[in-house]
Amino acid sequence: MQISKKFYFFVSMLLIFTLVMVGCGSSTIDEGVEGVEDVGSIEGAEASESSEGLEIIATVSIIADIATNIVGDRGNITYLVPIGEEPEEYEPTPSDFQRVSDADVLFANGLNFEGWLEQLLANISDIELVHVTDGAPTIKLVGQDLDDPHLWLDVKLIIDYYVENILNTVIRLDPEGEDIYRENADTYISKLQELEDWIVSEVSTIPEEGKVIIISENAFKYFADAYGFETDGIWELNAHEEGTPQQISRIVELVKDKNVPALFVETTVSRRYMEMIENETGVPIVGELYTDAIGKDGSGADSYIKMMQHNVETIVSGLK
Numbered sequence: 001m002q003i004s005k006k007f008y009f010f011v012s013m014l015l016i017f018t019l020v021m022v023g024c025g026s027s028t029i030d031e032g033v034e035g036v037e038d039v040g041s042i043e044g045a046e047a048s049e050s051s052e053g054l055e056i057i058a059t060v061s062i063i064a065d066i067a068t069n070i071v072g073d074r075g076n077i078t079y080l081v082p083i084g085e086e087p088e089e090y091e092p093t094p095s096d097f098q099r100v101s102d103a104d105v106l107f108a109n110g111l112n113f114e115g116w117l118e119q120l121l122a123n124i125s126d127i128e129l130v131h132v133t134d135g136a137p138t139i140k141l142v143g144q145d146l147d148d149p150h151l152w153l154d155v156k157l158i159i160d161y162y163v164e165n166i167l168n169t170v171i172r173l174d175p176e177g178e179d180i181y182r183e184n185a186d187t188y189i190s191k192l193q194e195l196e197d198w199i200v201s202e203v204s205t206i207p208e209e210g211k212v213i214i215i216s217e218n219a220f221k222y223f224a225d226a227y228g229f230e231t232d233g234i235w236e237l238n239a240h241e242e243g244t245p246q247q248i249s250r251i252v253e254l255v256k257d258k259n260v261p262a263l264f265v266e267t268t269v270s271r272r273y274m275e276m277i278e279n280e281t282g283v284p285i286v287g288e289l290y291t292d293a294i295g296k297d298g299s300g301a302d303s304y305i306k307m308m309q310h311n312v313e314t315i316v317s318g319l320k
C-alpha cells in the first residue's frame, strides 16, 4: 500500500515535470525556442493565468460553489471531494495530487475539516493554499480543544469571511479582474443577505421549545448559534464517527428529556445510527439535511444557497 502510493506520487511528479516543461515550451513559442532554458515554471503559470484565467481548486463542493459565484467565467473552478463522499473521511487520489499541483490556488475550509490535506500537500512545494475561514470566530467541538469546522451553516459567516477571503485572493492573483470580481461578489452578497433574512423569518415560525436539532454529526453549532436553536449529535466529527452504545443512549435520554419532536440525518452519513434512536424513542426521522456537501445536479440543493433553503424548509416543517 505504502509502496504503491509512493510509486504513484513518483509517477505524478514525473508527469508534472514533463507538463511544466511542455507548458514552458509552448508559452515561449512567440519569443523563440532559445528562451526555453531560462523560463521557469512561475512564468509559465503567469502566462496561463492571463490568457485562460485562474485555475482554482477547492477541497469541497460548497467552497467551489461560493468561488464560482465570485469568479464567474473568469477562471476554472473544480473541487476534490466528489459529492456524495464524506469530506472528513476522504482519501485523496493520485489524480488529486496532479490537479492541485496544476492549480493557481487551493481553497480549503481548514479548522479540522480536511484532515487529509496535509499529507496531500506534503509533496507539493509551491501551492497557494488559502483557508476561507481565516479570521472568523469559532466554536469548539464539545469536550475537545479543537475548533468545529462547520462555519458555513451560518450565512453571515459566508458573507463576512468565505466571500471576503476568496475575493481578496482572486484579486491578489489576478488584479486585472478586480472590477469583475467585486461586481460578482456584490451580486452574490445581496443574494446571501436575502437568504439570511428569509432564514430568520422562517425559523421564527417554529415554537421556541421546538427549536432543537438532533443529528448524527454535531455539525449545527454555528447554525444553532446564529438562528436560536439548541443542537446536539451522536458524535462530534464524521472523521471520528463511532456511534457507540454510550453515544446512542446519551442521545436517546436527551430526546426523551427534552421532548424533542423530530430527528434529522445527513445526506453524506449512514442513517443506521439515527434509526436506532428513532426505534428507541419513537421520535421520527423527518428529513435529510445537507451539512458537508451541496446536492447533486437535479437534487434541488445543487448550490450553497439551495442547500441552505432545503435545510431550513426541512427543519421548519419537521419542528413546527
Ligand SMILES: [Zn+2]
Pocket (backbone or CB within 6 Å): 088, 150, 217, 219, 237, 238, 291, 292
Ligand atoms: Zn461535517
